[in-house]
Amino acid sequence: MKILRVLNNNVVLSRDASGREVILTGRGLGFQKRPGQEVDPRAVVRTFVPTDGRDPDNLATVLAALDQDVVRAVVLAISETQLEPAESTQPTLAIAVADHVAQALKRERDGTRIDYPLRAEVQTLYREEYDKAARLLTAINHHIDPPLPQTEATALALHLVNAGFSSGDLSFTYTMTGVIQQMLTAISERYGIPAERDSISGARFITHVRYLFVRVHQHRQLTRQDSVIGESIRTAYPEATRTARQLATIVELRLGTALTEDEVSYLALHVARMTLDAETDEVR
Known part of the structure; x- marks a missing residue:
């Protein structure tokens, strides 16, 4: 070479x-x-x-530009926690995490700590990534000095979410997190139900919205003018469709992109599932 x-x-x-x-x-x-x-x-x-x-x-x-000892620590930690295979040649996650760790180390040595404002949302919306981030932080701390506080797991979780979508821009992930929380709050207030991440319908909704945002970011929204399925959903769930249009407005205001009719329809389907599950729980 x-x-x-x-x-x-x-x-x-x-x-x-x-x-x-x-x-x-x-x-x-x-x-x-x-x-x-x-x-x-x-x-x-x-x-x-x-x-x-x-x-x-x-x-x-x-x-x-990064401290190569920090890069080494992060690459080893990623391999040890099996976030990526040991032979992985993907640089994006390692570089993003190493850059964050280097800055966090500087803050720690300067005696400066920050409290991440999205900590509760990250733990709730991205539980799987947060658990992985906590393990990754523990592994990283075995290779660096001084060790970083557990609050850094929040930031690492966001990097894992971002890497999963390959958006290349962590600000997109921050925005996505805030919008998801805003959408769940809107559903909760409209129907008077808890929009819980732990419920099956809630988890499905969050997963759907996360990939919806990726499609928006990549300009690849679902779009078929004559979509029979979309029309069927809108007809079967008119109230959920009205809610979905409200959620679409939130997305448009925050991301500057209008959702297609098909995207609104699938949002409506997930809203309907959440409300139906909530009604079933009340009967029980």
């Missing part, structure tokens, strides 16, 4: 045998090297392969 760009003594951008641009790390890998020279394979410790259209040069620049 030939070097395309030297980022620093430990990080270089190269091209592998299949023609992909890859990020290589290793102590002294880029020392006194120039573009066009061969990479010493013995010095390569990790190979990262950018995916999802991410700019390899940009990711390499971000990675090069």
Whole structure:
């Protein structure tokens, strides 16, 4: 492999045998090297392969700016908690988490701690990711000093959510979290029912909305002008459809994008399920 760009003594951008641009790390890998020279394979410790259209040069620049000991700690922790297989070459999660950990370490050493305002929402809406984040934080703390407080699990959970959607922008995940909570509150107030994450219908609703936001973000909403299923849902659940249109307004105001009729229909279906489950629980 030939070097395309030297980022620093430990990080270089190269091209592998299949023609992909890859990020290589290793102590002294880029020392006194120039573009066009061969990479010493013995010095390569990790190979990262950018995916999802991410700019390899940009990711390499971000990675090069990070403390490589922190990167090592995070990569080991991700592998130990099996969030990604040990042989994974995906750089996005490792870079995002390492960047956060580096900043959190600086705050910890400066004696500065922050309380994340979305902590309750994250624990409720993203329980699976939060549990994984708590395990990841424990694993990271085994490799760094000083250890980070448990409150950092909230931020790590958001990074896991973001990585799962490959949106590339954590601000999108923050916005999504707030909008989901706003939608659940609207349903609760409209029907006088608890919109609980623990209920099957509540969990399904949250999962549906999360992927709805990804479709919105990627400009790939469900859209069929003659959708028979969508029309059937709107006819069968008129009240839920009115609620779904209210939720669609919330989405449009927060994300600046109107939802298609099919997206509104499927929202209505999930709203109907939540209300029906609530009625069933009351009968019991």
